[in-house]
Amino acid sequence: MPNLRYLEPTELLEKIYATLCSEYEDAQHYESQQDQEEIKVTKKRLTKKIFNEFVVDEEYFLTMKNETFKERYQLYEADLIRMIQECSENRIDYETFIQIIDDLIASAKFRLQAFEQLSDEIQKLQEEDEQDEEEGE
Template structure:
């Protein structure tokens, strides 16, 4: 998985994903409503476990600081679940599944980067404006000092 840019897959992620795919395959063989309900619960639980097993920047989604998660990935949460469900339902091979998830995580990182660039630009503009505002004050103070010096010279 050297071509992944953001997702750091774990051995457990592969096992959980394969189990989830298996649940979708098995579902077709059950007619009993009770069995179907149990499989549905299992699929939901495994989907959540797959999601929680995602590791980005050495942090699991499960244990990631909620503020960090909200800032970086919250907007993509529904999409991530949709991708997990779609891939596992249709038996997308694990390696392709990782690529798909990694692509969505790339979008999240590009979004974060864009907002960081915006903040940096706002900080730069404010600093320039503060410097420009300070310069006229310094010039005015310098002119007043020169005028006072001229007046003193004229009085002598």
């Protein structure tokens, strides 16, 4: 198992990922338009299920409060979906897949930390300005 910093993979995540990989493989063997459409819908649904199965800070993306998701991960949603699709389409092994996802989540966490640091610095400056004003009176 890779050394993950943020992603907390579940057993179900691994099973859904394996199923999605097999859907991409199976798609090569069906020629009818109807079969291809059904496979396309299945791949889309499984991709979303994988996305919803991501657990970070002991919280599933699926059940995360909307405000929390928007603040932390919405900017990365398209990238995460793309990673899921491209990894499964190219049959990237599961351990590498979760490492890639963990790296992308790390980027989201670092971004959030940078904005928190900025807010802290602004607050410190505002407090210093208020203190200077009080001393000047």
